[in-house]
Amino acid sequence: ACPRSGPFRAGELALAVLRRKHNTTLKLLCRLAAEAVLSSPGGVLPHRDIIGQLPGQVLLASGGARLLLRRPSLDEYVLLMPRGPTIAYPKDISAMLMMMDIHPGDTVLESGSGSGAMSLFLSRAVGPKGRVLSYEIRDDHHSLAKKNYRHWRSAWEIGHMDEWPDNVEFILKDISTAAADMKSVTLDAVVLDMLNPQCALPVVHPSLKQGGVCAVYLANITQVIELLDRIRSCKLPFLCERIIEVTHRSWSVLPA
Ligand SMILES: C[S@@+](CC[C@H](N)C(=O)[O-])C[C@H]1O[C@@H](n2cnc3c(N)ncnc32)[C@H](O)[C@@H]1O
Incomplete structure (x- = not known):
């Protein structure tokens, strides 16, 4: 079988x-x-x-x-699992995974863990040889993300012949205070889904490999402008390549 x-x-x-x-x-x-x-x-x-x-x-x-x-499927699970903060939606996660060009074996940093939806997709994308560092400032969100991840992994192992990788390190810490942690890692990509993502950029950029992508998930255009302003005013070494909105249009086809 x-x-x-x-x-x-x-x-x-x-x-x-x-x-x-x-x-x-x-x-x-x-x-x-x-x-x-x-x-x-x-x-x-x-x-x-x-x-x-x-x-x-x-x-x-x-x-x-x-x-x-x-x-x-994984997207059905994340849409139905218990939620604390709003999750990154699977349609948007797919687009971000592509923008970051994540491969098996990559090391990726995310902040914050939230409910753990993005963490699960990153876990699958980097595979057993990869690594996900997931920072979260709030204890309750940190616990929920870990719980949702554990729940999916343990259920997966019963229903499938292969193991789900144990490759996410959930770290309870404000990302803006994590500069010391960054000294020992090289990041292939970074994904930020948090308020004030601009405060994470000076911390993560020294560890992001040259040419690596930082994808930022933002809810409105005001936040986009604040982020771009901070990059410009602080002369942060990031270049904004693309700003996209992902829309899905469902069709209802009813043959006569
Ligand atoms: C919208 S949620 C992230 C949802 C997550 N991407 C998911 O798919 O489930 C934003 C999270 O960022 C966390 N956060 C906000 N500021 C942070 C910081 N400075 N460091 C780490 N986490 C932070 C919040 O506590 C919250 O849990």
């Missing part, structure tokens, strides 16, 4: 997809346990009816709802 081909096992994550009106879907995430039940608007489904089944099948809930059961 190849990875991801086996039946559901207790302890792994399952995603139930329920089709609703107007071509919309409801997605429910659960961690399978023999005694538990999955509750949906269309009735309940005992986990023991899912365990042992191959993913990709439709099972009937007690109220007659048809639930498609499969393993969640």
Whole structure:
């Protein structure tokens, strides 16, 4: 059997997809346990009816709802996992991973860890030979990011033949005070998703390899201008190459 081909096992994550009106879907995430039940608007489904089944099948809930059961993708997991601060959205993370041109084996710094969504995508992108240094100033966010990461990793290992890499170091520290940590690393890329990302630039730039990319995730144009102003006024050795907004347009195709 190849990875991801086996039946559901207790302890792994399952995603139930329920089709609703107007071509919309409801997605429910659960961690399978023999005694538990999955509750949906269309009735309940005992986990023991899912365990042992191959993913990709439709099972009937007690109220007659048809639930498609499969393993969640990473973007589905991060959208459904417990959240503290707002996550970087998977559509934006994909664009940032491309902008940073991250490869297996790379060392990447992120700040802040937040809920851990970006950390998980970075972990996958750099792979078992790579390393992610994830800084977070708040204790509660640091703990949540670690928990979400651990949860995904441990569930992954039950449902797949390969291990999820243990390559993220979650560091509880204000990035602006981390200059000493930077002396011992060379960073292939940096990603900042935090208030005042400009305060991190003087700290990370000595360790960022020549020509390396620092991707900054910002919510509005005022923040973009503040960042560019700081780079210019402090003569920081960064060049702004691109400012993009990522939009996704869904199509509804209804053959006659
Ligand atoms: C929007 S969240 C990051 C979300 C994260 N990218 C994700 O995908 O889940 C911003 C985080 O940056 C943290 N933060 C703010 N200033 C920081 C600093 N100076 N050093 C480290 N973390 C900081 C905040 O506490 C917060 O958890």
